[in-house]
Amino acid sequence: MALKTLEIIKKRLEERPKEIEKARREGQKVVGWQGYNIPEEIIYALGLIPVRIGVGGDDRMVEIGARYISTKNCVFVRETVGLFAENNDPYVQNTDILAFDATCLQTYRTAEIIQYYFNKEVLILGVPRNFYWPEAKVYFTKEVEYFTRRLEKQAGKKLNYQILADTIGLYDRIRNAIVTIYTYQAAAGNYLSWEETYDLIHAGYYLDRREYLSLLEQVLAELREKQGQPFIEAVEGEARIFLSGSVLPPGDKKLIKIIQEVGGRIVGDDLWSGLIPYLDVKIPENSLQGLAVGYLNRTPHGALPYLDLDTDRRIKRLKELIQTFKAQGVIYHTLRYCDPYTFKAKETKDILQKEGIPLLEIHTEYAGSDFEAIRTRVEAFVEMLKNRYDEEVAV
Amino acid sequence: MANVSAFAGVDVGSLGTKTVILVDGEIAGYSILRTGINTEENGLHGLETALENAGLKREDLKYIVATGYGRISAPYADKTVTEITCHAKGAHYLHPQTRTIIDMGGQDCKAIRLDEDGNVTDFAMNDKCAAGTGRFLEVMANVFKVSLDELGPLSLRATEVLPVSSTCTVFAESETVSLLARGERPENIIIGIHHAIANRVGGMFSRVGIESDVFFSGGVAKNIGMRKALEDVLKVKIVEPKKDPQLVGAIGAAVIAQNSWKRGR
Amino acid sequence: MSVSGNVFRYPEEIRDDFLQTADIQFRDGSKASPAEVWHYLTEIGPKKYPHIYDYSNYYGRKISGDVTLPFSLKHNYLIMTMDERMTKAKQNGIPVVFVQGGQSVDPYYAAGAIALRPASVGIWASCQHEGLNLNQEEVRRANQKEKAYRAISFEVCQSAGYENIQEGTVPVDMIAPYSCLRCSDVSYGLEAHRHGKRKDVKLFLADYPLDHQKDKEWAITYFAENIRRLIESIDELTGGKTTAEDLRKEIKLHNEGRRLAMEIADLWWSAEVPPTNGKDRRDLFQMGGMELHGDPEASLSLLREAKGYIAERVKKGQKGFGVSDNPVRIFVCGSCVFPNEYRIEEVGGIVVGNDNHWSDITTIVEEDGDPFYNLAKAVLSYPYEQSIKERAKWTVEQIKRSRADGVLFLYNWGCNTQSAVARALVDEIKRESGVPTLIIEHEQQGTQSEQLQNRVNAFVEMLK
Numbered sequence A: 001m002a003l004k005t006l007e008i009i010k011k012r013l014e015e016r017p018k019e020i021e022k023a024r025r026e027g028q029k030v031v032g033w034q035g036y037n038i039p040e041e042i043i044y045a046l047g048l049i050p051v052r053i054g055v056g057g058d059d060r061m062v063e064i065g066a067r068y069i070s071t072k073n074c075v076f077v078r079e080t081v082g083l084f085a086e087n088n089d090p091y092v093q094n095t096d097i098l099a100f101d102a103t104c105l106q107t108y109r110t111a112e113i114i115q116y117y118f119n120k121e122v123l124i125l126g127v128p129r130n131f132y133w134p135e136a137k138v139y140f141t142k143e144v145e146y147f148t149r150r151l152e153k154q155a156g157k158k159l160n161y162q163i164l165a166d167t168i169g170l171y172d173r174i175r176n177a178i179v180t181i182y183t184y185q186a187a188a189g190n191y192l193s194w195e196e197t198y199d200l201i202h203a204g205y206y207l208d209r210r211e212y213l214s215l216l217e218q219v220l221a222e223l224r225e226k227q228g229q230p231f232i233e234a235v236e237g238e239a240r241i242f243l244s245g246s247v248l249p250p251g252d253k254k255l256i257k258i259i260q261e262v263g264g265r266i267v268g269d270d271l272w273s274g275l276i277p278y279l280d281v282k283i284p285e286n287s288l289q290g291l292a293v294g295y296l297n298r299t300p301h302g303a304l305p306y307l308d309l310d311t312d313r314r315i316k317r318l319k320e321l322i323q324t325f326k327a328q329g330v331i332y333h334t335l336r337y338c339d340p341y342t343f344k345a346k347e348t349k350d351i352l353q354k355e356g357i358p359l360l361e362i363h364t365e366y367a368g369s370d371f372e373a374i375r376t377r378v379e380a381f382v383e384m385l386k387n388r389y390d391e392e393v394a395v
Numbered sequence B: 001m002a003n004v005s006a007f008a009g010v011d012v013g014s015l016g017t018k019t020v021i022l023v024d025g026e027i028a029g030y031s032i033l034r035t036g037i038n039t040e041e042n043g044l045h046g047l048e049t050a051l052e053n054a055g056l057k058r059e060d061l062k063y064i065v066a067t068g069y070g071r072i073s074a075p076y077a078d079k080t081v082t083e084i085t086c087h088a089k090g091a092h093y094l095h096p097q098t099r100t101i102i103d104m105g106g107q108d109c110k111a112i113r114l115d116e117d118g119n120v121t122d123f124a125m126n127d128k129c130a131a132g133t134g135r136f137l138e139v140m141a142n143v144f145k146v147s148l149d150e151l152g153p154l155s156l157r158a159t160e161v162l163p164v165s166s167t168c169t170v171f172a173e174s175e176t177v178s179l180l181a182r183g184e185r186p187e188n189i190i191i192g193i194h195h196a197i198a199n200r201v202g203g204m205f206s207r208v209g210i211e212s213d214v215f216f217s218g219g220v221a222k223n224i225g226m227r228k229a230l231e232d233v234l235k236v237k238i239v240e241p242k243k244d245p246q247l248v249g250a251i252g253a254a255v256i257a258q259n260s261w262k263r264g265r
Numbered sequence C: 001m002s003v004s005g006n007v008f009r010y011p012e013e014i015r016d017d018f019l020q021t022a023d024i025q026f027r028d029g030s031k032a033s034p035a036e037v038w039h040y041l042t043e044i045g046p047k048k049y050p051h052i053y054d055y056s057n058y059y060g061r062k063i064s065g066d067v068t069l070p071f072s073l074k075h076n077y078l079i080m081t082m083d084e085r086m087t088k089a090k091q092n093g094i095p096v097v098f099v100q101g102g103q104s105v106d107p108y109y110a111a112g113a114i115a116l117r118p119a120s121v122g123i124w125a126s127c128q129h130e131g132l133n134l135n136q137e138e139v140r141r142a143n144q145k146e147k148a149y150r151a152i153s154f155e156v157c158q159s160a161g162y163e164n165i166q167e168g169t170v171p172v173d174m175i176a177p178y179s180c181l182r183c184s185d186v187s188y189g190l191e192a193h194r195h196g197k198r199k200d201v202k203l204f205l206a207d208y209p210l211d212h213q214k215d216k217e218w219a220i221t222y223f224a225e226n227i228r229r230l231i232e233s234i235d236e237l238t239g240g241k242t243t244a245e246d247l248r249k250e251i252k253l254h255n256e257g258r259r260l261a262m263e264i265a266d267l268w269w270s271a272e273v274p275p276t277n278g279k280d281r282r283d284l285f286q287m288g289g290m291e292l293h294g295d296p297e298a299s300l301s302l303l304r305e306a307k308g309y310i311a312e313r314v315k316k317g318q319k320g321f322g323v324s325d326n327p328v329r330i331f332v333c334g335s336c337v338f339p340n341e342y343r344i345e346e347v348g349g350i351v352v353g354n355d356n357h358w359s360d361i362t363t364i365v366e367e368d369g370d371p372f373y374n375l376a377k378a379v380l381s382y383p384y385e386q387s388i389k390e391r392a393k394w395t396v397e398q399i400k401r402s403r404a405d406g407v408l409f410l411y412n413w414g415c416n417t418q419s420a421v422a423r424a425l426v427d428e429i430k431r432e433s434g435v436p437t438l439i440i441e442h443e444q445q446g447t448q449s450e451q452l453q454n455r456v457n458a459f460v461e462m463l464k
């Protein structure tokens, strides 16, 4: 069922580290970034190579990272620190500058630790927590400006606003393509699975963004040809699952595999490492302020608090997406010590329960020791969704 | 005996393998064996023993459902179902008014909510934390140098509930040791431990909502002190099971086997 | 009956001297004379709150036996009267605002509210239950906590008073902490209140910008706006209108507290032998934060009086009660957890300082000019909230001034942000000061376990 373009992407990903190495030899600089609110457009427009760093699923790396940051930090940041401690990952090796944002305090701390122990140049972008205030937008704009000034120094040139406009256009098209591809994967008779879509998104963390867009467009062309107009509907016997909660970065496939193994079908997500950063992005004008405001106006990351439930756009978006993708249940993934998402699990469950949508929380780390335990839960959840024993009369 | 339609449920747990044979909706035989190393053989052996006990032959079995962690290596089964779904069916079979099951086993601890037909509507299990498991109480029993069975009755002799704040095995052990070193009475500490677990279990399961009647199963269900602490802390009524609560998963599996066969699946 | 039957009594011999000491002045203009305090401590308190008088040595919050330090007695009086005083304030229409650790409380008081941290709210809640012995009180606390874990998560390091507000009876009107870097849980904990039972509690977050915040004009302006909005939100509760002048006045008052605490610290640290035990020292230094009693004027009157007593002891070379000769001096870093000071003293050590809470006390706010801006700038320069190197630099200064022999970094199980920098900070401190260090993770919130104490004691023994 695999699409041809996916093969090409796979090959291009294999070649990419060497390519980046070569570009660096020719004087280009690589910015490795992590966070939710870094406007990547600026990095790209300055002729720097953006790479989104951070992978998951490797317990050994987590252990290494924990020597510097603590065991009470989420495994994602522990693994990030581990990556730098070991310095074997080609992207990490080829990072000239790091950019982290302060959305999640643990990411912020990670930046501090990497800076302290591994002597990396780290740029931090402050992020306001009262993000819906007008004053917060002013503050964030200033932070983005300051961030840009520092990047300009690294790039050795000033930001050209014509190039920025083109870059924003490029990124808009990438975002639109991803959103459209999501509809295809959730449709009946799909030629692309959610997992493949997810990998496709992660390919965009590394490939050159212009090339990436053309690859996405090729994927879309293939899908149109094979699948025609996508139509999302629930087919009998399916257990359509929506994924929410903590980050599932490249490499962390434990839960995804389990869900598929026990017969569940993932049809959508609102993950930081999935669809959500590409949704609802409207850059109102070609300026740093436009970028700042556009980024801040997206559905926010779980680390930014909404003090009033009625205004919470995360919850609102979650409900809408569940509907759009015709999901029957939510698996809410929380990483151990990921407070931004763990603290919301119970509340989210209560809210969705009122809508008749069941939620299963899976609280885990990267170690494989809980594989069986998770499998039992997910399997029971899938059994529940399929309601295989629905009309059975009890004996 | 001609034309018997029998159905089996096999529950291969980490400690025991339980098998139940159902004929006409009634339990015709069962077996409880220690789980050995070979999972598949355990199941088969359990089946044989239960069939013997029921006075039936292998050919009489129309449908077999396997459950428990050993379900993945059960080629003899027509279908495998998780213990969560089976538990619900089993508890419903034994006590149709059951709305919540609290199951405290050797390694894990779970709460299951069910509707009036015995369908699972929600469930929760402990993650990694040993609180509420047999293992935890075993460690505690060791500290007091008593057997696991004595813990419950001892707790009933307490004059006062002592605060025990940890429900993490390692920390609770050290906390208990220091309480003993201070000269506190063991039974007061033991009841404190039971309360701490009940509290934690109540917390873990508040997400599914605990409603009466509560069916208490698993190895720890035999501990009278735990039962009492749960009733005290959660303010619920725990029903007295008519059958050995250990069998509940296997019963549920057998019920599912019978229903599946009837529906031709 | 449990073994914790050891009961503390204030000795009659000290009564006459105590009656000569100063009144406690309250914010509402009222006073408590030493005679009233004495009556309360010897007659009312023991009946109402038996657990406070529990004198078992494993009880880390037991009453300090240093009975000739009047501020220590008065402090206990203020703690025990928390419920009465808060109830009275509320009857007078004063809103109570819940805040979090490591921050100053000037703007809350300027707007006519009372600001309480989790520990103080815990004391208030505890004071609502009379006649409990120590075990009963601890069981009550543990049960309350468990409710908070249910509602939020089991990974909350400490429930930050959630249980007392949402599940309990503490009538807090507003929850409005600063989202400092010290703690990642502040904003999530605050957010968790939005689905709690109490819909009438107002929520507000003073958004603390990060990363070289004190050097960025736009960060200071943004935080100043946060303070302005915070005060406006409190004004909505009181119906009043707080002016810049009100804030300036309040800042001056709090600056006096901060200065006094620093002067006292210098005296204390300069002494050859520690003039008080660790528990009294910690209470005294912390009073400079003006939060401890829910009444800045009361804290101030204690501080003013205390300074003289400390100076006198230092001059005479008098040692604090229970302190050994030549104790090993320990400086404690980290968050939200204290070792049992009495037990440290038993093995020949003493805690001479903490970084948490001290960082905001040592930051004096500029008094001339725009008070919103000045306060914002001061708050954004708390040393505890700076980069690893800057925070370490300040900590090393405190270590040197306090002449500490060793540094302990303690953090709660589940404390993400402090644990994250524990190693880096300690490595930097070691590099800059050469002082031996130890990191300890404290497993259980609120209680002081044997395991923690064993490690602390071993560290002290090592340094001897």
Ligand code: SF4
Pocket (backbone or CB within 6 Å): A074, A075, A076, A077, A104, A105, A106, A107, A246, A247, A303, A335, A337, A338, A339, A340, A341
């Ligand atoms: S949001 Fe969660 S998973 Fe992501 S960095 Fe923060 S704590 Fe870790």
Ligand code: SF4
Pocket (backbone or CB within 6 Å): C157, C158, C160, C182, C183, C184, C185, C186, C335, C336, C411, C412, C414, C415, C416, C417, C418
């Ligand atoms: S222990 Fe740490 S994370 Fe928890 S409240 Fe204290 S500072 Fe915050």
